[in-house]
Amino acid sequence: MTNIAIMGFGTVGCGVADLLTDNRKRISASLSGDLCVKRILDLREFPQSRFASIITHDFKDILEDPDIASVAECVGGTTFAFDYTKKLLLAGKHVVTSNKDLVAAHGAELLAIAKEKNVNYFFEASVGGGIPILSPLHDDLAANNITEIYGILNGTTNFVLTNMSENGADFAIALSEAQHLGYAEANPSKDIDGIDTANKVSILSSLAFGKHVYPADIQTDGIRNVTRDDISIAESMGYRIKLIGRTLLEPDGSVYAYVAPHLVGASSELYGVNGVFNGIVVRGDYVGDVMFYGRGAGRYPTASAVVADIMEAYRYKEKRKELFWEDGAAVSDGSECESRWYVRTAEPCDASYFEEFDMISASCFMTGKMTNHNFRRLMDIFRKKYTVACAFRILD
């Protein structure tokens, strides 16, 4: 029997305990090995829980127990979780997590410790919740040179944008409905301002391209600037507005990554990804484009991915899996990356003197395909005369 510990008995930790216990028979059959939850660390008591007897408040009960082989870190954040994870890896235990903040902030350091100690550090659940994405990217697409990954990586913002689109709701109303339904937190900044998406782009980039791309290197715009009018103008032209996280490998080996709202055309795989769903497209030189789709969050989908990692750590318990990235990615500002743009100004404008620009309405226009460098340069000129309220890329 292999003993597992869970740190943090909140939404995810509780789902992990349930899944390991309720599907124990299936899990054991699949592994030819039995997994059992021995300890759960939390500051609180849970007298009503079926797991009450194995709750501990002392991290040492896990760290110093030689019978605990793998630990699911469901604490969240980057303080205690960071400290605990380091200590557990150094003690030779496998650690799995859904903690995207921690992996985005300290992944390279933690993977280096795991490698040194010949243990596994896995985090499938940190991107796309229950949707298999990191493991397929690392294993099944391993023969490909990955050139680009982009997707809808945050269900909360996608729910808000879908709601604005389907019900003509204002941003504030759509957001408060998302909060009411439990899809958005009381302080929604992490979702709405694109921070959560940037953490996921950091992880996808680092895994795909082999060097840590930090969130600070990812230009991040959220959806606060998206108005009901933008959405209806976009729709009249056959587009939906989506918050897209994207990372590209430049020809010189540097990485260009950003998070921003896009106008997504009907021919894109992401056009049909609505509500709280996530969709992630991976482009490889041999496989072409593949997409992974599903609910990107929630207790049980996330638990599904955390437990899959616990099982994978069991499969690789003797010889660790070669899942690793180094520190120090070269980051690009994407000057040569080409897009078409949708631009709205605060006042009526005339952009027709730029050959590449097409007026849509009195204060909106679309550009032709141009490099970021040229777009920025033209916008600098344009801003001398007008106030640019928003500028969104177009994904056809």
Place this chain on the structure above:
Amino acid sequence: MTNIAIMGFGTVGCGVADLLTDNRKRISASLSGDLCVKRILDLREFPQSRFASIITHDFKDILEDPDIASVAECVGGTTFAFDYTKKLLLAGKHVVTSNKDLVAAHGAELLAIAKEKNVNYFFEASVGGGIPILSPLHDDLAANNITEIYGILNGTTNFVLTNMSENGADFAIALSEAQHLGYAEANPSKDIDGIDTANKVSILSSLAFGKHVYPADIQTDGIRNVTRDDISIAESMGYRIKLIGRTLLEPDGSVYAYVAPHLVGASSELYGVNGVFNGIVVRGDYVGDVMFYGRGAGRYPTASAVVADIMEAYRYKEKRKELFWEDGAAVSDGSECESRWYVRTAEPCDASYFEEFDMISASCFMTGKMTNHNFRRLMDIFRKKYTVACAFRILD
């Protein structure tokens, strides 16, 4: 260095040789181990190929070479491929393949040999081409009880149906265009009659539910019965017609699997899967629904999956991966499975005396939700008066 052999230097075999050679640096870095193509078996000569010097016509050059650890079977079919695969597994070599015919026909037997000999038999490329599906199903969703899998598993039929829909083409014309573009073979029966899809349903069912479901146990209807009129009637009600392969675990542990055209509603994940693309939905008790999407065929996407399996066999070269199913699934006829149906008759009909039926036109109606048992019973009555030209399930 680990030596690989490829059997069959056709479309897939050639793609595998190219990928292993051209992306060798990336593959080696990912594995911390070097893979090299040592031998390629084919009856023909390829004097112009860069692989000319390693072509052999003698299977023994592979079977009896102790330096060859893994073999990619790209021969196809179930005669030579079956014989070669058995001999290679018995000789202690790992075998990987995209050969869905062989896995659907003899998977349980080959997996039993692989298990006995402690080697791997992998076939990721047999379903969905380059789309990662079997490995995510087996590894990443391993903690879930899988209850259902359904999808568009054949690009040829989906191309034909999409073409009929978008261009108002007749079946025969859409098919001959698919043949002209190389998406359909001169004898298109395997695709058009649903046989290829049934093979893939056989493999998905067997892997998900742990016992071999043979193609003969899968009721299989193709798309020859779908007319331009069916498509336009379906479209007027917001549906697209798709060939769906589906497998369900019944409450008693038996498996109900079938292949048939469906009317797919706009809210289904499969509605947007058009042209040569495949989309496969997996339903698990914890993860909910996840979808895998991409091009389901083609030399390089398929090679991507075959090489991923070669890499996975390398990772599990000492202790084989627990990928296995037994023989002898209990098969259900799905009597209790519920659907709504679209029915067209050869002549004008009146189905309004059945309470559950709604006339759409003079010779078309839709039913309410009913069990297969009840639908079959009602159709038996109905057939006494009318000729049923087609009956398709509705997937909302």
